[in-house]
Amino acid sequence: MMQTTFTLRQFKPKDLDEVMYVNKICLPENYTRYFFLDLHGRFPNTFIVAEEIGDIVGYVMCRMETGPPDWGLLGIARKGHVISIAVLPERQRRGIGQALMHKVMQGMRTYKAKECYLEVRVSNTPGVNLYKKLEFKITRTHRGYYADGEAAYVMTQKLR
Numbered sequence: 001m002m003q004t005t006f007t008l009r010q011f012k013p014k015d016l017d018e019v020m021y022v023n024k025i026c027l028p029e030n031y032t033r034y035f036f037l038d039l040h041g042r043f044p045n046t047f048i049v050a051e052e053i054g055d056i057v058g059y060v061m062c063r064m065e066t067g068p069p070d071w072g073l074l075g076i077a078r079k080g081h082v083i084s085i086a087v088l089p090e091r092q093r094r095g096i097g098q099a100l101m102h103k104v105m106q107g108m109r110t111y112k113a114k115e116c117y118l119e120v121r122v123s124n125t126p127g128v129n130l131y132k133k134l135e136f137k138i139t140r141t142h143r144g145y146y147a148d149g150e151a152a153y154v155m156t157q158k159l160r
C-alpha cells in the first residue's frame, strides 16, 4: 500500500456512514445511528476521526462521566470514558490508534476530565498493548462484561 499521512479532526455528522462502517468491520460491539450522533452532540471534542486521502480510516468516541476517582482523594472525579475506538485493519500499526488516543485525551481536558478510562477484552492484545504504551493501568477486571461472556479489563490513566 502507498504510504500516506493521516489527519485527525472532529467527527461531523456527514461522516456517520463511514464511521459506522469502520466500527462494523473492526468490532462486535455496534451501535445505532442515534447513539453515535448523541455522543457527538453532547461531547464533540471527544469524537475524533482519522482521515486518509478523503476516507475515514479510524475513529474514537467518548462520554464524560462522574464517579469515584482511581487516583487521589475521596470524592467525585470527572472522567472521560472511551466508548469505542477502531482503525481499519489495513491501516493498523502505523500510529493512528495512538494518535487518536492522544487527541481524544486533549479533548477530555477541555471538559475538565481528570481521568480517562475504558474497557478492553482481556484477549485483545493490540488494545491492551496500545493502552499500556500510553501508560494506562489495569484498575479492575469485569467478569462477563461482553455479550459473549468475555471479561473486560478496566484501564485508567490520569489526565495531566
Ligand SMILES: CC(C)(COP(=O)(O)OP(=O)(O)OC[C@H]1O[C@@H](n2cnc3c(N)ncnc32)[C@H](O)[C@@H]1OP(=O)(O)O)[C@@H](O)C(=O)NCCC(=O)NCCS
Residues within 6 Å of the ligand: 026, 027, 085, 086, 087, 088, 091, 092, 093, 094, 095, 096, 097, 098, 099, 118, 119, 120, 121, 124, 125, 126, 127, 129, 130, 131, 133
Ligand atoms: C487497537 C487498535 C485501535 C490499535 O490501532 P493502531 O492504529 O493499529 O495502533 P498503533 O499503530 O497506534 O499502535 C500503538 C501500539 O499499540 C500496540 N499494538 C497495536 N497493534 C498491535 C498488535 N497487532 N499486536 C500487538 N500490539 C499492538 C503496540 O504497542 C503499538 O506500538 P508499536 O507499533 O510501537 O509497537 C486497532 O488494533 C483496532 O482497531 N483493533 C480492532 C478494534 C479494537 O480492538 N478496538 C479497541 C477496543 S477497546
